[in-house]
Amino acid sequence: MDLQPIAALLITGDSPASRLLSASLAPSVPSRLAPFTLTPVGMNDEALTRLADQRVDMVLLDLTGPLDAAMDILIRARVEVPEIPVVVLVEPGHKGESNGAAAIEAGACDSVVKEELSSALLARVLHYAIERYRLHATLDQLSLTDPLTGLYNARGFRTLAEHHLKLAHRTRGLVIAVADVRALDEINAAWGRDAGDRALVAASQVIRETFRASDVIARIGGDDFATLMLDATDETTEVVAPRLRQRLEHYRAAHRDSPWLLGMTVGLVRVSPGMHSGIDELLAEAGAVAAAEQVKVA
Template structure:
């Protein structure tokens, strides 16, 4: 009778009879008996070691029948003792898993070599790393295959989560409307190691044409000369923002606003540079200058300039469904400065405030003097920003300025912050009124001993 035709009961009976014959033959005290005892002790130590393993370990023959299972695998399959004896792999697993398992076992018997595979269990969805190794007889032929199955679910779940996170980041990276460059600093200058779709489209190059090229490849000569100074400031930990001219593949140039900072990826330093095409802004700035929309004393936009330029920002906020804050600032005690020190010193105070606002906000932000001692900045933040942080940032910039520039008076401002919500649109005049009221509320608090900006 062939082994595959034997029932489980017959196999168990034969195993029992074999054990009995060995016991009768190897009597205690005889040389063979002592050898048998030693082998049995060794076998027990081996079984104890295997049973204490955290991995599932089992042995199958050429007909895919189980010959051995450790406790870990018995527990996983819900079996006790010798229940597995004579059972085929397919009796405990799905047809799909059985088919794959048979292919792996056959490969070991055919090649005589080991193999390692990952698989996801149909039983509970967990992930395993399986190692298939041949068990060879003294003549070199293979009698069985040992399978060690290591549960790697936690690792695979972490890897899948990381991959999903990377895919989400890549999607956001490529959907950004601004050019994004990841640069590696070298002796020859920053080299492009990654970029997004917008950068390719904006400059007229393919991804492959940009990767590995120095960033100077896209910059005009004047901008390239400033790279060393930019790198120095980046290495010092600064967030560097500057305007530059970039060159397209067809040779034409266009203005960009570059924001760059040092970041670390896998503990290696890189430069992250975001370039925004400011052609439209430059065009509008020229129009504003032509229309005399600037304040003569401070060089900021005047009220007319603010209203003209802010319309475009409001349109962008509505289109992108992204809110923004507007800041309304009033110079404290300007009348007192004029009366005690003269109007020349009062004008100087206004210019100082203008310079503080320029230092604190981006060139792309609208900064305006709309009255004698009243200033407006838009936008100073967007949805999710904290008004406290916006105030603190301006306060810190003012303190830095006062430390560097000693005056006969203490320069301070009262500030109001109003939020524009695209879901509840309003006019710029309504928003200015709201910010103005909030500013006067702070001014009243100061007179009562409140915080001074």
């Protein structure tokens, strides 16, 4: 019986060397292992789009080019498509070993020296990496998303936020917003847990409509939501509360017959380039603002 080919995506820089790499790794020698197809793609958002929209069994990520761009794709891939294993290609020597170790810590399942890779070796790497990753996923089953709202959970939020905090000095800054659903306990007590869940789902939709598609949005606790606004200017914090209030008003107008009233508070903390606060400290600070209702939206 023929083995189904492994669909591998090679994410690498757009250069003659990269194109030569793609050609040299094309499957050529028959093997008892599953055959594979190798599709090269640039080090950009197209790679993540392909991971989301097409069948991909395995990712080869080239770390020998711009490291920050490659690590950003790795982090986002681990959060957005955690079921797809990633093997990184590194340069020989201490630097390559160091980059490979950092990538594995960030979620890659293996690292291979790029110059030593051949078509035959790649077939083995793909096969055993997938098998090892599937076993690990079966045993681990750690999710990065909240099953009720479909947003990131606290683990997913921290994974992305810690990465972006390291790169904050290269941007105009970040903003962390913590939103709290008001009176959730009262909704649960008066109308039941299902009503409370509907309130949380409604709040998640309002928050999605408030923030940008590029922002990282999560449910981090029972009634707590967090958003990391990327590349945020000083004016960013000024528009969040009015926009959230407007989205809440739209929701209430569309659900006039609801027995409970959806309300929220929000606290915001700006992370300027050069700040060194940790994610837990920033979440606590923004949460304290929300708890004090210094920015009350409804």
